[in-house]
Each structure stands twice: as C-alpha cells, then as structure tokens.
Amino acid sequence: xxxxxxxxxxxxxxxxxxxxxxxxxxxxxxxxxxxxxxxxxxxxxxxxxxxxxxxxxxxxxxxxxxxxxxxxxxxxxxxxxxxxxxxxxxxxxxxxxxxxxxxxxxxxxxxxxxxxxxxxxxxxxxxxxxxxxxxxxxxxxxxxxxxxxxxxxxxxxxxxxxxxxxxxxxxxxxxxxxxxxxxxxxxxxxxxxxxxxxxxxxxxxxxxxxxxxxxxxxxxxxxxxxxxxxxxxxxxxxxxxxxxxxxxxxxxxxxxxxxxxxxxxxxxxxxxxxxxxxxxxxxxxxxxxxxxxxxxxxxxxxxxxxxxxxxxxxxxxxxxxxxxxxxxxxxxxxxxxxxxxxxxxxxxxxxxxxxxxxxxxxxxxxxxxxxxxxxxxxxxxxxxxxxxxxxxxxxxxxxxxxxxxxxxxxxxxxxxxxxxxxxxxxxxxxxxxxxxxxxxxxxxxxxxxxxxxxxxxxxxxxxxxxxxxxxxxxxxxxxxxxxxxxxxxxxxxxxxxxxxxx
Numbered sequence: 001x002x003x004x005x006x007x008x009x010x011x012x013x014x015x016x017x018x019x020x021x022x023x024x025x026x027x028x029x030x031x032x033x034x035x036x037x038x039x040x041x042x043x044x045x046x047x048x049x050x051x052x053x054x055x056x057x058x059x060x061x062x063x064x065x066x067x068x069x070x071x072x073x074x075x076x077x078x079x080x081x082x083x084x085x086x087x088x089x090x091x092x093x094x095x096x097x098x099x100x101x102x103x104x105x106x107x108x109x110x111x112x113x114x115x116x117x118x119x120x121x122x123x124x125x126x127x128x129x130x131x132x133x134x135x136x137x138x139x140x141x142x143x144x145x146x147x148x149x150x151x152x153x154x155x156x157x158x159x160x161x162x163x164x165x166x167x168x169x170x171x172x173x174x175x176x177x178x179x180x181x182x183x184x185x186x187x188x189x190x191x192x193x194x195x196x197x198x199x200x201x202x203x204x205x206x207x208x209x210x211x212x213x214x215x216x217x218x219x220x221x222x223x224x225x226x227x228x229x230x231x232x233x234x235x236x237x238x239x240x241x242x243x244x245x246x247x248x249x250x251x252x253x254x255x256x257x258x259x260x261x262x263x264x265x266x267x268x269x270x271x272x273x274x275x276x277x278x279x280x281x282x283x284x285x286x287x288x289x290x291x292x293x294x295x296x297x298x299x300x301x302x303x304x305x306x307x308x309x310x311x312x313x314x315x316x317x318x319x320x321x322x323x324x325x326x327x328x329x330x331x332x333x334x335x336x337x338x339x340x341x342x343x344x345x346x347x348x349x350x351x352x353x354x355x356x357x358x359x360x361x362x363x364x365x366x367x368x369x370x371x372x373x374x375x376x377x378x379x380x381x382x383x384x385x386x387x388x389x390x391x392x393x394x395x396x397x398x399x400x401x402x403x404x405x406x407x408x409x410x411x412x413x414x415x416x417x418x419x420x421x422x423x424x425x426x427x428x429x430x431x432x433x434x435x436x437x438x439x440x441x442x443x444x445x446x447x448x449x450x451x452x453x454x455x456x457x458x459x460x461x462x463x464x465x466x467x468x469x470x471x472x473x474x475x476x477x478x479x480x481x482x483x484x485x486x487x488x489x490x491x492x493x494x495x496x497x498x499x500x501x502x
Contacts, residue, residue, distance in 0.1 A: 001025035003040060003050070021056040021356055021383045023048055031074035031082065039082055041071025047084060047094070056356060056383040059094065067092055095349075102194030104347060105187045106135050110149040111203020111244070112213045113174050124202045126276040127243070127284075129154060129452050131200050132165070134284040138347040146183045150174045150213065174213030177222060184230045196237035196260075196344060197230070202280055205244025207267065208253065215488070220253035231258065239293065239344060243280035245270045248325050248334070255332030260341055262297060262326040269322050272308060275393060275446055276454055279304040279324055292345045294338035297326055356383035359390060359447035361457040362427075370468030373433040376416055378457065380447040381426045390418040390428040390447045397439025398471045418445075437471035440464050 002016030002025045015022045022040065029041035036052030046060030046069040059066050068089020075083040081095040110128040114121050128149065135145055142165050152168030169179060187197060204211035208220040227238060237258040242250055249267035264271040264279040271279065282303040286296035301324045308322065325334035328341045362377035380387045394414045418428035435441060443461040448454050480495040 001027075003027060003030075003038075015050065021048075021058075021358075021381060022050075023058055023060075028071055028087075029074045031076060034076070039074050041074050041084070042069070043071075044069055047071055047074075047082075058356060061089075066094075103190040104140060104193055104195050105144050105146070105190065106140060106198040107146045107183055107187065107200065108132060108148065109175070109180065109199075109201045109203070109210075109212075110147075110151075111175075111201065111205075111211045112150040114149070114151040115214075118204075120204060120273065123273045123276045123278065125149070125151070126452060126454075127202050127273075127278055127281045128200070130281050131202075131284045133451060134288040135198070135346065137288050138290075140347060146187065148175060148179055148183055174216065176212065176216055177218050180212075180218060180223070181226055184226050188230060188233050190234075192234050193236040195347065196239045198346065199227075199238060199240045200243075200280065201241070202243045202278075205242070205246050205271070207246050208249045210242070210244060210250075220250045223250070224253050224256075227254065227259070228256065231256070239341075241280060241283065243271060243278055247271060248323075251325060251327050251334065252332035255327055255330050257330045259330060260293070260326065260328040260344070262293070262324070264322065264324050266321075266323045266325060270320070272320075272322055274307055275456070276448075277307055277456075279322075281454075282307075287346050290345060290349070292343065293326075293341040295342075297324065297338075297341065300324065356381075357387070357447060357449045357453045357455045358382070359445050359455050359457050361392075361443065361445040361459060361461050363392075363443060363461045365462045365464075367464045367466070368435075370435050370438070370465055371433070373431050374463060376418060376430045376432055376443070376445075378418060378428050378445040378447070379426050380428055380445075380455075382449050382453075385450045387420075387426075387428075388448050388450050390420075390445065392416045392418065392430070392432070393444050393446065394432065395442045395444075396435075396471070397437055397441065435463075435465045436468055438466050438468050439471055 002014060003022060005013040007013060016025050017023070023045035024042035026043035027040055028043055031039040033039060033049070038050050040048040040050060042048060046058065046066050049057040051057065060069050061067065066084065068086035070087040071084060072087040073085035077083055077093070077095070081093060084092040084094055086092060108128050108131055110124050112118065112121070128147070132145060132147055147166045149166050149168055150173065152164070152166045152172055154166045167183070169175065201210055206217070209217040210223070211217055230236070231238060239260045239262070240254060241262045243264040245265065246267055246269065247263035247265050248269065251261050251263055254261050262283070279300050282300035283296050286299035287293070291299065304322070304324070326338065326341065327334055328338055329335060359378055359380040362379060363375060366374065368374055376392045378390055378392070380390045392415060394416065396414065414432075414434060416430050416432045418430040421427040421429055441463045443463060445457040446454060482493060486492050
C-alpha cells in the first residue's frame with residue numbers, strides 16, 4: 001500500500017510510511033499541484049504534499065486548520081490552493097496567502113545568566129532559538145529581529161559555525177536594563193510598524209520582575225515605561241509574550257491600549273519546562289503554522305498540559321498548577337474574548353507546512369528482573385535537514401518533581417542517549433540496565449534535528465521491574481537554603497535531603 005508513480009521511463013517509484021514521510025499508507029484522493037508535485041489525501045492522517053523537490057509537507061487536525069483527518073476528495077482552486085472534502089468534517093479550503101509587506105520588528109530576550117548554575121539556560125536558549133526560527137519561517141529577516149542574549153553563539157543550520165544572528169552585548173557580558181532600553185530605541189527608527197511589535201521574554205521571573213542576570217532584574221514598572229514611550233513615539237501595537245515564573249504578575253502593570261499581554265502562568269504560579277519544552281515553544285510552533293494568536297494560545301495551553309500530565313504525574317494532585325493567561329483589551333484582567341488576538345497572525349495570512357520531525361518508540365512494554373538489560377529502540381525521521389540526536393527519558397516509580405529555590409524544575413530522571421544504526425538511517429538504538437527499584441518505569445523517546453526542533457513519542461513504553469528494592473513512599477530530593485537571596489561574597493549553608501538515589 002502507499003503511493004506509486006509510474007514514471008515516463010517505465011520504472012515504478014513507490015512511497016510508503018516505511019521508506020518516506022507519507023503519513024498514512026491508505027490513500028483516498030490525489031491531486032497534481034501543477035508544479036511537478038502531488039497532493040495526497042489519506043484515510044486517517046490528513047493531507048500530505050509531495051513537492052517537486054522531493055520534500056513532504058503535512059497538514060492535519062493537530063497542527064493546522066484541517067477539520068478532519070479523513071480526506072475524501074481534492075480539487076484545485078486554480079490559485080495555488082486546494083479545496084479539501086473531508087469524510088465527517090465538512091469542506092475546508094487550504095490557501096497560501098501573501099506575506100504581509102511593510103515595516104515589521106520583533107524582540108526576543110533570553111534571561112540569563114549564561115552560567116552553569118542557571119539550570120534553565122539551555123532550555124531558555126533552545127526556546128528562544130525556536131522563536132527566532134519561527135519568525136524567519138514567517139518571512140522576517142534577521143535585521144528585523146532583535147535577539148538579546150548574553151551569549152552570542154548560535155548555530156541554527158547545524159554546520160558547527162556561529163551564525164552571528166544574536167545581538168549580544170559587545171564585549172560579551174551579562175544583560176542589563178540599558179540593553180533593553182537600547183533595543184527599544186532602535187526599534188523606534190522605522191516609525192509605526194505595519195503589524196504589531198512582537199516582544200518575547202523567556203527565562204526566570206519573580207513577582208513583578210524578570211531576571212536578566214545575577215542581581216539584575218527588570219521590574220514590571222520599568223518595562224511598562226519603556227513600552228509606553230515606544231508606543232507614544234511610534235503609534236505601533238505591541239504583543240508581549242512572557243514565559244517565566246509568576247509572569248501573570250506583569251499583566252496588570254503592562255496592560256494598555258493597543259497592547260496584548262500573554263503569560264505562561266498566573267501571578268502566584270511557577271512555570272515549568274521539560275526536555276527544552278515549555279509553553280512558549282508550543283506557542284511559537286502554532287504561530288509558525290499561520291495560526292492567529294488566539295488559537296495559538298489555546299494550542300499551546302493544551303500541548304503544555306499534555307507535556308506536564310505525561311511527564312510529571314500527580315502534578316495537580318501535589319498542589320501545583322500552571323495557568324497561561326492573556327489580556328488583549330487593555331484592562332489588565334485575563335480575558336477569554338480575544339477579539340484582537342483573533343486578528344493577529346505573524347506577518348500575514350499564509351500557511352506554513354508542519355515541522356516534519358517525528359520520533360516513534362519501537363521498544364515494547366515488558367516485565368523484567370532488576371538485573372536485566374533491555375533494548376531501547378526508536379525510529380526518528382524528518383523530511384528536511386537531519387536528525388541530530390535521539391534519547392530516552394526514563395521515569396522511575398514514584399519519582400516526584402524537584403524544584404530549586406527559584407521554582408525551576410530539577411528533573412533528575414535517568415536518560416539514555418541512542419545511537420543511529422548504520423544499516424538503517426532512521427533507526428536509533430541503545431540499552432539500559434540501571435533499574436534499582438521495583439515498579440513501573442515509563443519511557444518516552446525524544447528527537448532533535450539540526451534546526452533545534454524537538455519531537456517526542458506519542459506513546460509511552462512501560463517496563464515493569466521486579467526483584468529489586470521497594471521504592472520509598474515519597475521519593476524526592478529537597479534543597480534547603482536559609483533564605484532565597486544572598487549578597488555577593490556572603491557565605492551560606494545548603495542542605496540536601498535525598499529520598500531516591502538517581
């Protein structure tokens with residue numbers, strides 16, 4: 001089964017799920033795109049597009065506006081788009097609109113410091129890079145993106161060289177408030193933009209403050225003053241996205257006319273990340289597809305809830321919540337109307353194909369004794385670029401979430417890096433035998449490509465171990481400090497209470 005092409009030379013070319021990125025071998029409808037490619041309507045996995053250059057695009061209910069994944073018929077609209085008749089979801093029209101022309105700008109701030117003691121740094125950088133690539137994918141150019149970070153190194157194309165797109169201070173140092181002020185002054189130069197200024201912050205946060213570096217915070221009132229001045233001079237609209245602990249505390253202060261504020265949590269809540277994934281990464285992924293901010297907000301909230309529920313069991317039962325919020329009418333109160341955000345799409349009304357990175361776990365659930373070695377296998381593929389690494393995260397029985405004093409999760413789950421099998425380019429393998437405690441070990445596979453995109457397996461593998469130690473009733477690690485903040489050079493004492501030896 002799959003897609004077969006009888007070429008002019010009499011040879012057959014066959015595409016299926018095993019040898020290509022065709023999402024489903026059961027094909028219901030086909031349509032030429034008049035450029036040497038073909039649209040493929042599948043029975044259960046939506047719409048696929050095999051382009052003339054050999055690359056695939058995917059459109060399904062999860063990552064696009066397609067109402068139903070069972071495609072019944074396809075008809076060209078003679079303008080590059082496709083009418084899609086579904087079997088149960090009605091009629092859909094896939095259009096490829098024009099990018100919005102004119103003046104545009106975006107600001108990305110990655111909160112530091114970029115030091116080993118900042119356990120959130122790698123995640124914040126990965127998400128910031130993802131947002132940058134989303135903007136590029138939506139038609140921005142580098143000169144329109146102001147990327148503030150204390151680290152100037154960024155390799156977006158995987159060639160091992162610095163792409164020199166990060167606007168780090170020169171000489172390189174930690175960020176200060178003046179850097180934010182300078183960027184907003186530079187963004188004034190084009191005058192009024194033809195779409196909102198997009199402002200993203202990813203990093204540590206506290207009540208009414210965002211962390212730029214050690215002992216350097218920008219207060220909500222300071223950021224408000226800078227944005228008020230920017231809007232008074234330019235008359236531009238602003239959309240602000242903050243992914244940080246207590247980010248909701250910024251909403252009442254930053255609220256203003258022609259300004260939308262989206263936060264990853266309520267004022268009293270922490271924001272949680274796992275395997276370089278967080279709420280703002282999901283938001284950027286949805287915006288990349290051409291969704292407006294209102295839909296992207298709820299897409300991100302759904303995907304982040306799934307991330308927490310899948311990897312942090314008992315999250316809500318342990319009294320922890322994370323509730324993303326938005327205000328788009330300037331009253332400083334989280335609202336659900338979203339009338340303005342329903343009109344805001346980054347750089348126009350055009351569709352971008354799904355990110356095609358995918359990983360599937362091939363390890364089967366099993367019952368093992370504590371000293372047995374079990375194989376870890378996964379298949380990872382992408383239609384463009386290359387898969388850089390694949391790994392498995394193994395959650396032991398009764399393993400609880402661990403937080404540092406800033407509320408940042410320290411997730412000490414065991415992990416195993418997989419290696420590619422030379423004879424099969426998409427197959428990755430490894431083994432693991434470090435189980436100590438009896439019980440169920442849940443395994444999730446992850447993959448990262450050369451552009452920094454991350455995918456996780458939909459299904460979790462369960463390994464049940466016996467013959468070992470009984471896990472403690474409450475498995476956790478607690479870091480105890482006398483207070484939350486110390487002066488430079490001040491001595492302190494830290495205690496570590498450990499209940500599980502991973």
